[in-house]
Amino acid sequence: MGRSLKAEVKVTIQGKILNPNREKRHKLNVVLEKYRKAVKFFASFKIRDKTLLQEKAYKEARMRFGLSSTLTQTARDKAVELVKENEGREFHVHRVSIRVNYRAFKLVKRDTKLTPYWLYLQLDGEGAWYPVQFGKRQEEMIEDALVEDEWSLQQVELVKRGGEWYAYFTLEKPFKGYKPQTAIGIDLGKRNLATVVALVNDKPVKGTFFRSSKIKEVRHKYFNIRKKLQEKRRLDVVRRLRGKERRIVNHELHVISKKIVEYAKQFPSPVIVMERLTGIRENFERGKKLNRRFHSLPFRKLQSMIEYKAKLEDINVIYINPKNTSRTCHRCGHVTRADRREYRCPKCGMIYNRDLNASINIARALTRGTGRGSVNGPKGR
Template identity: 85%
Template sequence: MGRSLKAEVKVAVQGKILNPNKEKRHKLNVVLEKYLKAVKFFASFKIKDKDLLQQKAYEEARRRFGLSSTLTQTARDKAVELVKANEGREFHVHEVSMRVNYRAFKLVRRDTKLTPYWLYLKLDGDGVWYPVQFGERQRQMIVDALSDDGEWSLQQVELVKRDGEWYAYFTLEKPFKDFEPQTPIGIDLGERNFATVMALVDGKPTKGTFFKGSRIKEVRHRHFNIRKKLQEKRRLDVFKRLRGRERRIVNHELHVISKEIVEYAKQFPSPVLVMEKLTGIRENFRRGKKLNRRFHSLPFRKLQKMVEYKAKLEGIKVRYVNPKNTSKTCHRCGYVTHVEGREYRCPKCGLKYNRDLNASINVARALTRGTGRGYVNTPKGR
């Protein structure tokens, strides 16, 4: 497999700021408004280089908006990220999270009834303490980050205002442990089987597993028909509530599937999860109208992001490969042919194999062939 892999794991841990009083809430709102204006100002230059943007606009931004040097710099960074993401296209900044780096915040534990976690923010003038509440899993990671011998370290916090409530997203970082990846695990995504997973142990396919995503397909199909009727009746209020419910169900199913995929990977020595780049996957799928709609409704990229996140937490590498011909190539002899039906049949060597399992083997082998494109430092029948 080649050289050992070195990278840093970064994850975001959400905490909720608990009922800040009127004065504290006002301070957050005022600074957020200034920050949004600063990001818009920096973005108006359409410059992708931080140093150049610093020279062109930093002093003027400090004078106009009165933000601290730390917040002005992170507003500059946000603007550069937006300009790069839009690649020259016109865009408008309507809202933005407020990024605070290590120089302007700290998180500590205190023995209080309200919460043991308190966030100190120096946003404008004097610093202010805010109580923060974490969920169980998030709390475990925060405890590790605050301990002297923990693996995780706190890097920055993003402050987000949503539906009148404030949330803090802490970026935690830890180094990946060096290892020689031994077991590539291919993940093929498709319409019949939402995800098909196959490990290569000593180069041999082992323990293929299907994740059908039946609940996701069912919910998406049912809600599509209901939404269509609601739009015809102009019931947008019901439409929005329904869309929120659909999103929650789908996200739950994606969490379950991604967790099970990572658990599958953990049973093998030094695993690396291999997934296809999704560029062109929807454009290349051409079937009947109903099947096309069902395929395009499947959240493939969202599943990949969840797999990435959960793999990071377990110290498992994720790599993306070129998807060319992974579904058309015979994994035994390498012959490329057109595939019909659910079975892959090779006219050269006579192989008969489940087409999705065949594709997942080819995805895994793409890593050993060197067709990958870099590491990301982004049970059956479901």
């Protein structure tokens, strides 16, 4: 692998806006309503190019919605993203958040009892300060961004959820500039949530499996509990249980993703290679019970956590086309269907673990240029 990869690392840090007063909350709500209308207006043109959409609709959007130039531009960008993601299908903007770029916000640290972190937002004619609270890990990242020159704050997404407001900060820093030497292929599946292998001199070494059994057990347990509670109409308890279930699953995903990144760090100049997950769920039909268990596996969430932790270690992540990665013999390249836990090649006679075979093909899609892929991660948060 002789080519250099993406020039910067981007990560997102979540903070909670603490109890804004009535005036500030009203301002956020008014801007959110205008912003969503602007995004819907821009999206109605179904234009996928920002420059062309700017020429067609920017002036009218400014007049219609009364947003600042900065917010009007980010609404335009959001609309382009939605049009591209939905590929002509209808979509709703009720989940759209307010994107504010670096020109209209700043985050500073103050010596206050409520919180040391204060966010200044220029949403309309007058700016306002909002207190923000971070978790321990997020606080460490924000400290690095505020104190060191390595990280820079690029934008903040203002998200309204359950009546509360949250701020998602995008931090950016340059990669250290190494050229990748070791491809780390990761296959995701229903039995082994993740199968990981490194290619050293084009040979697979240290294949490692991370089972999905614990997550499936948790999902199954809480599914049965919720079913009984719903029959008794105890919806309040059902909501609390969902939060508990989510925390247990997220903890397991954090453990697995951390171990995967630690695995990658063993090798010189690693680059992690994963499949774009488009269609993975649609291709699995094995009966109602098995379908439910498979669809409960949080593949995209795991990919996002792996990517996030990898970027913090200056390890790049590439997504490749998933076509035939599980059906191709990594030894001879023959393509056949793999119905069992073992991959059996009818051409060269190789018998190999099915998931390990797929992870080797995923890694080789990068090293051999058979699926150059992109650095774009899973869609959605």
